[in-house]
Amino acid sequence: MKLDVLAIAAHPDDTELSCSGTLAAMVQQGRRVGVLDLTRGEMGTRGTPELRLQEAAAAAEILGLTLRHNLSLPDAGLTNTAEHRNAIIQAVRTYQPDICLINSPDDRHPDHGNAARLTLDALFYSGLRKIETRDDDGELQKIWRPYHTLHYMQDRSFNPTLVFDITDTIGLKEKAILAFSSQFNVTNPGNEPETYISSSAFFEALRARAMHFGHMIGVRYGEPFLYHGGPLPAGGMDFLFRHKPVR
Numbered sequence: 001m002k003l004d005v006l007a008i009a010a011h012p013d014d015t016e017l018s019c020s021g022t023l024a025a026m027v028q029q030g031r032r033v034g035v036l037d038l039t040r041g042e043m044g045t046r047g048t049p050e051l052r053l054q055e056a057a058a059a060a061e062i063l064g065l066t067l068r069h070n071l072s073l074p075d076a077g078l079t080n081t082a083e084h085r086n087a088i089i090q091a092v093r094t095y096q097p098d099i100c101l102i103n104s105p106d107d108r109h110p111d112h113g114n115a116a117r118l119t120l121d122a123l124f125y126s127g128l129r130k131i132e133t134r135d136d137d138g139e140l141q142k143i144w145r146p147y148h149t150l151h152y153m154q155d156r157s158f159n160p161t162l163v164f165d166i167t168d169t170i171g172l173k174e175k176a177i178l179a180f181s182s183q184f185n186v187t188n189p190g191n192e193p194e195t196y197i198s199s200s201a202f203f204e205a206l207r208a209r210a211m212h213f214g215h216m217i218g219v220r221y222g223e224p225f226l227y228h229g230g231p232l233p234a235g236g237m238d239f240l241f242r243h244k245p246v247r
Contacts, residue, residue: 001032001066001067002095003034003066003098004026004031004033004098004099005026005031005034005099006033006035006036006092006097006100006146007019007033007035007100007101007102007152008035008038008100008101008115008119009035009115010038010078010103010109010111010112010114011037011039011044011075012037012039012052012053012055012056013052013056013059013177013184014037014112015035015037015101015152016059016180017154017177017206018104018152018153018154019101020059020063020169020172020173020177021166021169021172021173021210021221021223022152022166022169022223023035024063024173025166025169027065028064028168032066033064034065034067034068034069034095034097035056035067035068035069036068036069036071036091037069038070038078038115038118039071039072039073039074040052040072040075042075043075044075045192046189046193046195047180055180055183056068056070056179058179059177059179062175067095069091071088071091073087078114078115079118080114080117080118080121084118084122085118085121085122086122088126089125089126089131089133090133090135090141092145092146093126093135093142093144094135097146098147098148099148100146101150101151101152101225102115102120102149102151103115103116103119103154104152104153104156105117105151106156107155108154108155108156109155112154123145123149126144127143127144149228150227151225152225153223153224153225158226160213160224160225160226161225161226161227162224162225162227163214163216163223163224164224165214165219165221165243166223167214167220167221167222174207177203177206184198184202184203185198185199186199207221210223218244218245218246218247219246
């Protein structure tokens, strides 16, 4: 199943928090978009792995994703090993994305930086002919390496290469985040403890960040990205004529 865009994430909900406005916009533009979650988030303080998978499926439906796939690698145990790389390589060669969006290169949660380094290596090795993987039917897979890779911003800020206008999809982004009801904007924590991300203040801060980066490009809401392997390639200026920021 060929995809245009594949977002790869350490945990279910990483993409919702960081780049779901962009993913929703890509879907609306007719692109085939998918999410590859590396773990089930089983080490999270709130919820269960089973519930997180249900929440991820609900978020995928809200965003209109073509597919969502979970590799079930160990949460809090992502390591840059051949086993973990090959799991990602197999998925990348299956979905053949032109663009990959991946975890922040360094972040508050160690899994995010670890996932970024693991994913970058896997994406490179996915283009090497002598690294062989097989599909679910046992057939040898063709090599594939995405043309563009971008880091999405997570807890820690960075100086972005580009900011994507999500003014028209901020509502879908927030709805997809709230699909993870065990994790975010929890008004009644019940028997489970409150966390850094479960408060209403954290959820409000997400919109504030989107407003901040939207302001940077002269729109209402934006999502920031860091282009890997830069500089950003261009063969024309059409994309600039399509945007008229208010500054």
